[in-house]
Amino acid sequence: MGSINYERLQGKLNILADAAKYDVSCSSSGSTRKNQGGSLGDASKSGICHSYTEDGRCVSLLKILLTNHCIYDCAYCTSRRSNDTPRAAFTVEEVVELTMQFYRRNYIEGLFLSSGIFKDGDYTMERLVEVAKLLRTREGFNGYIHLKTIPGASKELLYQAGLYADRLSANIEIPTKSGLALLAPEKSHEQLQAPLQTVKEEIITIKESRKKHKSAPKFAPAGQTSQMIVGASNETDLQVIQLSSHFYKKYDLKRVYYSGYVPMLSDSRLPAVGTPVPMVRENRLYQADWLMRFYGFGAHEILEPDDPFLDLECDPKLAWAIRHREHFPVNIQTAPYEAIVRIPGIGIKTAKKVVKARRFNQITLEHLKKMGAAVNRAKYFIATTGKNEHLAHLTRDNFRQYVLAQTQTKFKDQRSGQLALF
Template sequence: MNFYRRNYIEGLFLSSGVERSPDYTMENLVKILKDLRLIHKFNGYIHVKAIPGADPKFIYEAGLYADRMSVNIELPSEKSLKLLAPQKNKEDILKPMGLIKHSILESSEYKKKGFKAPKFTPGGQSTQIMVGATNESDLRVISLTEGLYNTFGLKRVYYSAYVPVVANINLPAIQTTPPLLKEHRMYQADWLLRYYGFKAKELLDEKNPNFDVDLDPKAFWALNNLDKFPVEINSATYEILLRVPGIGVTSALRIIRARRLCNLSYDNLKKIGVVLKRARFFLTCSGKFYGDKAMERGRLKNYLLDFESFDKPEQLSLFTQRGDLFG
């Protein structure tokens, strides 16, 4: 509380491993929440973890004092849960998600009708999925993500690259490098689902169940759908513009607004903020194509890879000396 009073922090994350039982643990979390809000007058942001298997009454009460709640799925399939976390089951995880969604909607409906209703997790709910602990495909992960957004109205799905810490025949070897780039690609794919209008089955399918980690997911999709390109910048809909590599939400909106006044030229696009080094292979301006290479997948991929040439992320070790980090 001293950190909060001194303005060192503005919020906190409240979580716990299961102690004795899910009910006992969740009840204790509720007690701490109430103490923070009612006794210590903590008005900052609180994100609390809902314990799978806990009595719904404890989860509901926690939602009355928390800004956001989360129930972590961790593993992307029931098979993985049974293998690596047999104490957990799908129903215990999904049930509190459903309760939280229902309570949020109920609170919102009361307010719409003019009734005074208690706030229930105004920041919504989220979850976390571990990446790389098992051999599930990227298609499985993003299909699960899409289902969670659609079914439970989640605000956010977080991804965490698995970092080996214990030796287990069912887990990657201790010396395995954490798949941090894969984690990054999952966040990018998640963004495409939420803001770019993509569906999981469009991004990947049974023939191509995994992303190419060397390319961002939208570029990967574009290379697999070259028959949809190039698109005419002066007539393409907003939804189609969003699918062009190098065009984001902001630049797509700018294009829509700007072309109401006049036809856009190639130079106009640069001023608008389009990343032309990528986009020029997938669009035309008034019928003119500005790409300097044929629309052939292999050559185009090699060219796009030049823009993905950044230092690969790595998990730092507490025990490895890295003098280069300090100049």
């Protein structure tokens, strides 16, 4: 390590950290790697690059590419083969040194390492694995490590990756097969999904082995994730969340991430430069994703074939309730939890509080407000003494406009950044 040229290394870091910013599929929630003493770091409840853990803490990581050289020419990627961009590549030792230096200075809590593909999948994946292996075995680093799996890499290398990394991820990139064929004709969905299947099978195998042998090694204890680029092709939101739902069921993913395409490259197959995907579309997709993972919604409930895009003016839960007024008003004093949690303005924690508290009291709007509900939305969908009979005659569109007009003013400050979902 004494031979490393740090001035040259800084130049590489500038290029490869910038190139890594488009990959948003990083989160460390779920890892429980403990510091056993005599080592560095602890991945328990900690995480990576300005992400947030379940308890609300902001955490950071060193997020870089091993290289931005790539054998592929994907239209949407700034690292594509034909793009005239500065190129760089770290050595394995340089990534290890950077990680340790950043960690010792308390800049990071872990490493997120991805890469362009040079030579082939195995050649690239072997170097990612070597980085993680040296950090664990030679440097005694016990912090969080997230590795990107490389399409075309062997099952043996993916297995090795899971032994040293807390989390693995494989990007599906473009949600539709037709879109991928247009923008990345050298790739296929089958090729991109292969690592997901391999990792899932290894996770199951290791879990079963650990039931019998506690000394069996852990394998990707924080699971695996994926990412889709949204807006580079003509996919609908319905197609996006249908694919996400399929991935959650088939591969048992921890998360699917959505990255709004930022047009930076001139290409007739892509949106015009300077016309980025609205941030609110990303937000709505994450909210729809949340409904599928935690609220019991199916993709077919959130959107329908004749209206395949999410409403940008209201969150998907409120939009669903407006479309399905036949399910409302809900009597929160007697309705099951599954019905209460679908009321706009009432989240999971509040719904559980309602079910527990109603055994002893008659729940009112004031009670709901104290429990954390957004009553300015919820009041239109629950049975109270005032039942909102004057709204019963309104059409769906008129009802929607009325509810939005009454609720959006109070929540105007939440319309920037990640929108709230209850």
